[in-house]
Amino acid sequence: MSASAHDAFDLLIIGAGAAGLMAAVTAGRAGQRVLLLDGARTLGAKILVAGGGRCNVTHAVVSERDYAGGTPQQIKKVLQRFPVRETIAFFAALGVELKQESTGKLFPTTDRARTVLDALLRACNDAGVRIHHPTRIERVHFNSAQSRFIAESAMESFSAPRIVLATGGKALPKSGSDGVGYSFAQGFGHTLTQHIVPALAxxxxxxxxxxxxxxxxxxxxxxxxxxxxxxxxxxxxxxxxxxxxxxxxxxxxxxxxxxxxxxxxxxxxxxxxxxxxxxxxxxxxxxxxxxxxxxxxxxxxxxxxxxxxxxxxxxxxxxxxxxxxxxxxxxxxxxxxxxxxxxxxxxxxxxxxxxxxRGFTYAEATAGGVPLDEIDLSSMESRMQCGLFLVGEILDVDGRIGGFNFQWAWASGLVAGTSASRG
Ligand SMILES: Cc1cc2nc3c(=O)[nH]c(=O)nc-3n(C[C@H](O)[C@H](O)[C@H](O)COP(=O)(O)OP(=O)(O)OC[C@H]3O[C@@H](n4cnc5c(N)ncnc54)[C@H](O)[C@@H]3O)c2cc1C
Incomplete structure (x- = not known):
């Protein structure tokens, strides 16, 4: 579905990767008018290449010890809001059955990442989410006179009272995740960890x-x-x-x-x-x-x-x-x-x-990002700017190989989608 700058939206989401899609489905289902913007011509590049094209959606056992970055307590606070059994049920309800391999990794029974991406896009559509792409956002700011966030591409500008930054980290930059989201976060007063380096490289x-x-x-x-x-x-x-x-x-x-x-x-x-x-x-x-x-x-x-x-x-x-x-x-x-x-x-x-x-071109994730201290982890809302939410890999969390990075994206996306719907 297309969107025009004149349409009215409750929530803008920048980035239609795993975390942005989950936030969009959740908020759309809660009745929010959601506009999901992505700079990529082909949506969901990372979901499609994940797990060698099979998409390792999650892991049978996920705990905060499978991650680095923020403290275990911080990471646990978000993960526990969307345990693995709920990930399995969420995808089953979308018609995607997951199977567990001997390593504990969970994949769609089709062994095709496309199944996962198509299901998420269908769920967005069913929830009334508008997806606008390729729309590369170049500037984001808050207009206090209007109490609205403004996201501007080279050609258009979009606004809403709340916004989710789901722009990912820097891994696989050709997918569209090249770290520009960090500067959006910094524009709202966020800092970045001292080092932002490749993970899983x-x-x-x-x-x-x-x-x-x-x-x-x-x-x-x-x-x-x-x-x-x-x-x-x-x-x-x-x-x-x-x-x-x-x-x-x-x-x-x-x-x-x-x-x-x-x-x-x-x-x-x-x-x-x-x-x-x-x-x-x-x-x-x-x-x-x-x-x-x-x-x-x-x-x-x-x-x-x-x-x-x-x-x-x-x-x-x-x-x-x-x-x-x-x-x-x-x-x-x-x-x-x-x-x-x-x-x-x-x-x-x-x-x-x-x-x-081998650098970000060959890395599967990013270590470092926006520190979790700067986020209210019960809502994923920024502590710097009311109405701003941050999810997924833009944050200082990276998981080990095995489906943990997607689980973080699903969980943080769900928390933000839920709380951004409360207004
Ligand atoms: C090769 C590879 C294989 C992987 N395999 C797995 C796996 O099997 N299991 C697992 O758990 N994890 C895997 N990962 C890691 C996982 O894909 C990421 O951690 C996860 O996708 C992060 O989700 P995200 O939504 O935060 O960011 P991303 O998936 O990076 O999505 C960010 C989105 O934001 C968009 N964007 C960025 N800036 C802008 C802008 N200015 N304007 C508009 N749009 C913008 C991008 O186009 C992109 O679509 C893999 C990663 C790679 C690179």
Whole structure:
């Protein structure tokens, strides 16, 4: 449906991504005259590419511990307003059945992201929401004489007494989410976190690093951050060491796969504090140094390659032995103690220099944004400007891989859509 600048609206929503669509459906159902504006020619780009085109809508178990950014208490306050069972019921009512995979991730049974986007657009239509696109908003302000927010594109201007900023963060800028929404928020007196960096981004290794030669290899690992001394890196404010478990994929540029993506925002954040922060990889997460050493010692008369092959792909086993200049055919007993310990250390604690991440173009989310302290989390209303609501990735919240970012978008969108309808 189209909208003209002369139509009367109760609520403007800028951004028709996951959070904006949810806010629009909720407010439209509550009887609000909603205008949803988006700069993109094709709506819902991120929903369509999500989960490899299958859209990982949510996760079976979502808790505040799956997120970083704001404090766990702040994030919980919003998440608990729209628990996963309600997400499942919401989509079921739209005709989108979700199925749970063994990882806990939930996808539409059609395995097509298009099903999710079409259902949300249908729900907007049914709720009387007007969607106007491509309409790139360039300026937003509050006209106090009229008590209305004014959103201006190059050609038109729209107004309403309340407005939702659902412009996303900076990840995948070609989708239309390029961070311009931050300046809209700042225009109303909001601040931004000191760092706004890619989250869920692949990591880069130095050229000629030995892991690059293993491109295509995937392994279940445990990742953490370490100082050059080998000591765990702990964030000063939280005094917390982050550990991530999951699949790691070696690529021609560095490291990808869920584990690398999940640790990336912590590495990037740590790197801004401590220049020389390293990635620690435990290639055998079920082991610590003592148990692995005991395992090696217990294997008599077989080569170290044979022992490693029982737990790791041969390609990897040969590469790590080569790195340590160890003959694959000698037995653990033939290895001098120090060299055996060096092998054990390399297997449970390889320290890797990371040179950066692949940036917002390849990131799935944004770490940082508008601080949650500046939002009334019971309504998602700005504490700086009455009638202004902020939802989704524009806020300082980012989830790990697995459907958590969408769950944040659904929950925050629903809270804003509900409270913006109360007038
Ligand atoms: C490749 C990829 C895969 C992903 N897969 C998953 C997944 O499977 N599960 C999961 O939970 N999360 C996934 N995510 C993350 C998830 O997509 C985002 O966290 C979520 O979409 C954020 O929703 P949002 O509505 O806040 O912002 P966005 O989805 O970024 O939407 C913002 C909207 O605002 C519009 N906009 C911005 N500025 C303006 C302006 N000035 N004027 C008009 N319109 C404007 C943009 O065009 C865009 O449509 C993935 C992300 C990427 C990049």
């Amino acid at each position: 692949p990591l880069l290794l130095p050229p000629a690093h030995w892991l690059l030669a293993l491109s295509g290899l995937a392994l279940d690992v445990e990742l953490s951050l370490a100082l050059p001394t080998g000591a765990p890196f702990k964030f000063p404010a939280q005094f917390k060491a982050w550990t991530v478990e999951g699949a790691l994929l070696a690529t021609h540029f560095g490291l990808s796969g869920p584990a690398a993506l999940d640790i990336s925002r912590h590495w990037t954040h740590a790197h801004t504090i401590e220049h020389q922060v390293l990635l620690r990889i435990n290639w055998l997460p079920q082991h610590r140094e003592e148990t692995l050493d005991a395992l090696l010692v217990s294997r008599k008369g077989v080569s170290i390659l044979t022992v490693l092959r029982e737990h790791l792909p041969e390609r990897f086993a040969r590469a790590i032995l080569q790195q340590l200049a160890l003959d694959p055919l000698i037995t653990p007993q033939q290895l001098p103690r120090e060299r055996r310990q060096a092998l054990v250390r390399a297997l449970v604690s390889t320290l890797v220099e990371v040179t950066g991440d």
